[in-house]
Amino acid sequence: MIWGRSISYNKVTGVAYNVKELEKEVERLSKEGPAAPRYHLKEGHILSWLNYIGENGLAEMLKGVTEPEEALLRIKDYEALKNSAHPVKTKTKRSRRNKW
Numbered sequence: 001m002i003w004g005r006s007i008s009y010n011k012v013t014g015v016a017y018n019v020k021e022l023e024k025e026v027e028r029l030s031k032e033g034p035a036a037p038r039y040h041l042k043e044g045h046i047l048s049w050l051n052y053i054g055e056n057g058l059a060e061m062l063k064g065v066t067e068p069e070e071a072l073l074r075i076k077d078y079e080a081l082k083n084s085a086h087p088v089k090t091k092t093k094r095s096r097r098n099k100w
Contacts, residue, residue: 037068058078
């Protein structure tokens with residue numbers, strides 16, 4: 001099951017395949033039509049999908065959340081926490097040793 005492929009009056013309202021896309025869709029839908037993300041939050045569809053894709057921490061953070069605006073804040077917090085726990089590794093420049 002892929003969250004966001006929600007059909008409303010025979011049209012797809014949004015699609016998300018990962019947390020970043022979920023954030024974008026919740027943000028967009030909270031402005032255009034908050035009923036869709038509100039419904040999926042309330043029914044636990046998003047939590048089930050997050051657990052399915054291995055994002056159990058975010059699923060825990062969204063338990064009991066029914067409002068898209070609150071979900072969006074928690075998604076952003078989750079991403080910030082996740083990024084701070086796993087800093088981006090950068091290559092360090094090796095110093096050249098002079099051969100004498």
